[in-house]
Amino acid sequence: MAVETTAPAQAPALRLLRMTLNGRPVELEIAPRELLLPVLRDRLGMKGAKLSCDVQVCGACTVLLDGVPVSSCTTLAYEADGKSVETIEGLAHDGRLHPIQAAFIECGAFQCGFCTSGMILSTKALLAETARPTRDEIAAYLSGNICRCTGYWNIITAVEDAAGRLAGDGEEEGA
Numbered sequence: 001m002a003v004e005t006t007a008p009a010q011a012p013a014l015r016l017l018r019m020t021l022n023g024r025p026v027e028l029e030i031a032p033r034e035l036l037l038p039v040l041r042d043r044l045g046m047k048g049a050k051l052s053c054d055v056q057v058c059g060a061c062t063v064l065l066d067g068v069p070v071s072s073c074t075t076l077a078y079e080a081d082g083k084s085v086e087t088i089e090g091l092a093h094d095g096r097l098h099p100i101q102a103a104f105i106e107c108g109a110f111q112c113g114f115c116t117s118g119m120i121l122s123t124k125a126l127l128a129e130t131a132r133p134t135r136d137e138i139a140a141y142l143s144g145n146i147c148r149c150t151g152y153w154n155i156i157t158a159v160e161d162a163a164g165r166l167a168g169d170g171e172e173e174g175a
């Protein structure tokens, strides 16, 4: 009879994750190796972040961690502990789209939409840093977000348009 020489593997202890998700406090137990993307999608119902490449290349899974874009497919969930996480679900308020969302729609900046939540969240981070980026600056900042169907011209135009909306361009005319 074979003799067992190693101790049976034990499930790693769970740990408590406390974070703010789209402005609301969230607490849940996670395994140490759980990744942020499946926690957001499968346990918290935030389906806007998409799984595509799974290796931090395409940006479809982008969320904001304390305002900084991260690939949630390769971010450990516990890295969000004590931090603020923002997903696309957090952008619209009181039934009104965020200005970046409105700009993407009006500029025709997506087709299938698979990349769009990541594009919009990266745009939010960019415009928080640089209110009026040039087209080259936009292209450089969004280089980690890959779109497979639209082409980038309309996306960059949408970011310029969003910058204008956030700066209040045209408010005088509409007031």
Ligand code: FES
Binding pocket: 050, 051, 052, 053, 054, 055, 056, 057, 058, 059, 060, 061, 062, 071, 072, 073, 074
């Ligand atoms: S799915 Fe995370 S970067 Fe592509």
Ligand code: FES
Binding pocket: 109, 110, 111, 112, 113, 114, 115, 116, 146, 147, 148, 149, 150
């Ligand atoms: S709109 Fe389809 S991947 Fe970007």
